[in-house]
Amino acid sequence: MKFPYTIDLRPYTKISTLEKQNYGEGDGRMWIQELKIGQKEIKSLLVEVFLELNHTDRTVTESVMPLVTTxxxxxxxxxxxxxxxxxxRKLKDMETRNADMTAKYNTLLLSNNNVLSTAGGTFVRWGRNECPGNDTELVYSGxxxxxxxxxxxxxxxxxxxxxDPDLNTKYTSSIAFMYGAEYNSNDFVPRAKNGDDLPCSVCRSTVSSSVLMIPGKSSCYDGWTLQYHGDLVAGDHAHKAATQYICLDEHSETLRAGYRNDNGKLFHPVKAVxxxxxxxxxxxxxxxxxVVCTK
Incomplete structure (x- = not known):
């Protein structure tokens, strides 16, 4: 009696180098899923072989027992x-491979989660009360x-x-002060007039951990994502108080937080010398x- 089944194990036990390259480490789940499907099909074949073996044993026992050895x-x-x-043996080998691929996938998944957990770089968008929208979320505007x-x-x-400040009254000194920031130049017209107040927004990147403000550039370098660009501004060089350079959004707006031109924290466009x-x-x-960039 010939065995009526032709069993080809190649689709279940061998994955070519090309297939591995196509899958890549990032598609480990697909590879694992195919291994599991292969296991199920081999188990089904085992059941069929077992049933055929039992049937053949009974046939030999009942009809040709005296001649079974010949x-x-x-x-x-x-x-x-x-x-x-x-x-x-092939099934055990596939189970081993399945376990190995599952371990590798879990390692990659953990590594990916660790990378994502490092995201969250924050920056201030000066002159606007909302965030750019390039995978960012608004922390607050003010x-x-x-x-x-x-x-x-x-x-x-x-x-x-x-x-929404949380204020207190437990101190009595009058040494350090906070003023509102104002446009202090008609160079900003028509965006703003001299004395207009400046809005701002604090933004958080949901995919990037590094934030960089690049003076003198209106675009980001390769590998960085643009959040916004605009004009470099700072305080008047002749004023007594120190200041810093900030990036004022190209499409900055105004905010009437005060009721008059108080000349508090002032800023002007910056030019090269x-x-x-x-x-x-x-x-x-x-x-x-x-320009403000993230990565």
Whole structure:
């Protein structure tokens, strides 16, 4: 009796180098799924082989028991047993491969989660009350502020003040102060007039951990994502208070947080001065752009 089944294990036990390249580490789930499907089909074949083996045993026992050692059917039984043992070995091998691929996939998944958990770089968008939308979320929008322009020794940086402050009255000194930030030049017309107040928004990237403000550029370098670009601004060089450079959005807006032109924290467009500054590439008396990028 010939065994009626032709068993081809290649689709279940061998994945070509090309297929592995096509899958890649990132598609480990697809590879694991195909291994599992292969296992199920091999188990089904094992059941069929087992049933055929039992049927053949009964046939031999009932009809040709005296000739079992010499009948050619005994060779069929040996072949079936050999194939069954081979299937069992292949199944164990596939289970081992499945376990290995599952472990690799879990390692890659954990690594990917660790990378994603490092995202969350924050930046201030000066002049706007919303975030750019390039995989960012708004933390809060508020009012730009800082020290008064004529106070010697005052804090240098601009700050983005929230609209819902938590204040207290437990101190009595009057040494450090916070003022609103104002456009202090008609160069910003028509976006804003001299004395208009400056809005701001604090934004968080949901995919990037690094934030970079590049003065003198309006586009990001390769590999970085543009969040917004605009004009480089800072305080008046003749004022007593120190200041810092910030990137004012190209499409900045105004916010009437105060009721008059108070000349608090002031800013102006920044232009290049040749000498110690290399010219070219910079040009004397040309205003500088800026860009905020994430990665």
């Amino acid at each position: 009948n050619p059917r005994s060779n069929d039984l040996d072949l079936i047993r050999s194939q069954l043992e081979g299937l069992e 009012f730009a502020g800082g020290s008064r322009w004529e106070h010697t020794g005052a804090a240098a940086e601009f700050v983005c003040l929230p609209p 040749c000498g110690a500054l290399a010219c070219p590439p910079y040009q004397d008396n040309r205003y500088l752009t800026c």
